[in-house]
Amino acid sequence: MNEPQITTNTQSLATTTSWFRTAAPYIHAHRDATFVIAFDGETIDSAGFDPLLHDIAILSSLGVKLVLVYGARPQIEAQCKQQNIPVHYHGGLRITDDASLKTAKAVIGKLRVDIESKLSFGLPHTPMADARIRCTSGNLVTARPAGILDGVDLGHTGEVRRVDVAGIKQQLNLDNIVLLPPLGYSLTGEIFNLSSEAIATAVATAINADKLIFIGHSNRDLPRELTLQEARENLSAHPSIAAAVTACQSGVKRVHLLDRALDGALLQELFSRDGAGTLLTATSFETTRQATIDDVAGILELLQPLEENGALVKRSRELLEREIDHFTVMERDGTVVACAALYPYPENNMAELACLAVSDTYRRHGRGQQLLTSIEKIAVSAGLNHLYVLTTQTAHWFLEQGFNQAEIAELPVAKQALYNYQRNSKVFKKDLG
Template sequence: MNSSSQQPTDAHFATTTSWFRAAAPYIHAHSGATFVIAFDGETVAADNFDHLIHDLAILNSLDIRLVLVFGARPQIEAKCEKLGVAVKYHQGLRITDDASLQIARAVVGDLRIAIESKLSFGLPHTPMADSRIRCVSGNLVTARPAGIIDGIDLGHTGEVRRIDAEGIQQQLTSGNLVLLPPLGYSLTGEIFNLSAESIATAVATRLQADKLIFIGQSNESLPREITIQQTKDYDHPSLNAAVTACKAGVSRVHLLDRSVDGALLQELFSRDGVGTLISATSFETTRQANIEDVGGILELLQPLEQSGVLVKRSRELLEREIDHFTVMERDGTVVACAALYPYPENNAAELACMAISSDYRHQGRGKQLLNILEKQAIAAGWGTLYVLTTQTAHWFLEHGFQASAISDLPMQKQALYNYQRNSIVFRKQLL
């Protein structure tokens, strides 16, 4: 065990340190937040389910309030098949007769105990050491029968009628994790088979949870982020539930692939994550910069200034000129910026300080930002847009600019031209 090859390397420590520093803003932001996390029966049966339990324990230790909802469809189907009980569905809903309800009760009960057991694990030298998670369940979901659809009686299949939000909040406030099975209870004492998705959506809506997270089927066919208006263009079993939650006030819904080990932590503690984010509004916004953006803009500009692409600007100058800037913001971080400096007497403006974070280049943001600033210039009545560059001439040529002369610049700009930089002048007619 003393072999140097088995000891952590400096690179390993550097990577770990960098990850923690990058995750720190999200650790602070999520503290005290309420997350509803639903995972299907396939996730429970997966080989890496223990890893998910470990990750949930980490969230719990970071003072994140957790409501877990689990599914059991494949386990119930397997038990029905073993006992010779027919499995029937109508419009995606299980037809739950007396025999299959008894099987569902037994299967769900066994799964709940198994999950509670895993959450109780705490041996030393394991990811669960000293976790001490208090897990509670109970009659927190009131259900009603789904009834007869298209002449088909769904039997003991139900719908969510009410969520005991006060009871759940009391448990969360006490530091307990709430575990909800895919069952509900009626006012007459009946038991109904419910979908985990419907329970999770109802709980997240009722609690106005900070996040609703579905862990299940692969989301490879989905983009990284979509708004609820865009979901109609895609097909995924959890999209309808996500849209319902967003419309009801849940700000962000995440879809994660159960096969991606560590997807939950990567999604929550990195800027881009590994899943699909559904929100009522765009995850990334473009807006007028304000004084609080100066630090973020400086971070974008400094590497380009050091390489000679841009002229160095001090914080004081940026603060004075912040009204000229437009920024792209992604999850609270400035990822792109550009500025327009007007020359009204020439019916023109200069495009300057265009910078894209190195993590987000080659994804069309430069073109998008240019289009936005061109629209701003046109709205202000400026017919010509100038830009001075030393290293990005081809990009501007590709986007409609034409080579121009220093003498074509507004006189005020000519007086400030830096001949040592020898920047190339480009011009684009907008009007």
């Protein structure tokens, strides 16, 4: 009677173990990194806000240095409406008069206290148990008035003038979370209502943060990754894309857009290879490059299942280490997801393509074709005009890539001498010239 439960428990344990092993490289990579996380007022009002703060507490416990920036637009609007204070916007910015500034200060102050209290939560048997989080805030952002825009005086609406980098880093080095409200202070003691996105972008740039994370509007219509150019061409696709582009242009390496409605999106984005949101980066998230000795373990992992099912001839680690200069790998976020080798025969004006392998997770996404194209370019740059391959199980794929069936006699003489008649591999050839 208990067997189904045992099976379920065993499967659950295996899943948990697998997740930890997959997450381990990211846990190491993120320790002592600095993340700026911005969440809007709608996120604060959502049912997922408490779990989000629990996940933020986990990041802090794993050694990530955190700056949190929060928005308050819906809360301010609701309070203004309740007090019959008109709400006006121009160019996406609030027109902040004396009455609405007074309301904004009260609302923002209450939100800060509420967030700090939630970060202090530490009851046993909860995700926050024994978190011991210290949270600090202060006049860390200097502001100036946004002024008059298109003839409209924006009043007490401001823009970031300067970030107290030393002050923020001092708190981060004490393992404190820095909590920044959407307010800034001028040198004359004035208070300005600021955009939380503008603060987050300015702070991430000033302190050279490793990541800037925006949590808010749904991103399900966006791809998992965006280049800087693609983001520039789709500024209207998401409310935070413009800020993300500005951050990348200013030197922030990676900007993430997460959906507030997706439970656990923050942890999934940071501790899994494919994440749960949209990544914007000025550098390529996935690269194709010459393999190095450090890639041998990753290549072995890719080749092993193909060797076990007979698609490839088994290669030892020692052989791979000796021949590593022949390999090209496709790397995704530090992990080898595809590989191929090129063995030139310049005396025959030919080269052999071997060990073409793509991780199961990334098949059917065109990476095999991309890697083949890279290999062909390498062969052409070496002055070779023909590429051949031996295969037992993927003949149709190579035909689809422009290869034609050939005879053993067409192989280089040195390769003919090594041909394994027991495997009975088919020969395919492609002209590159």
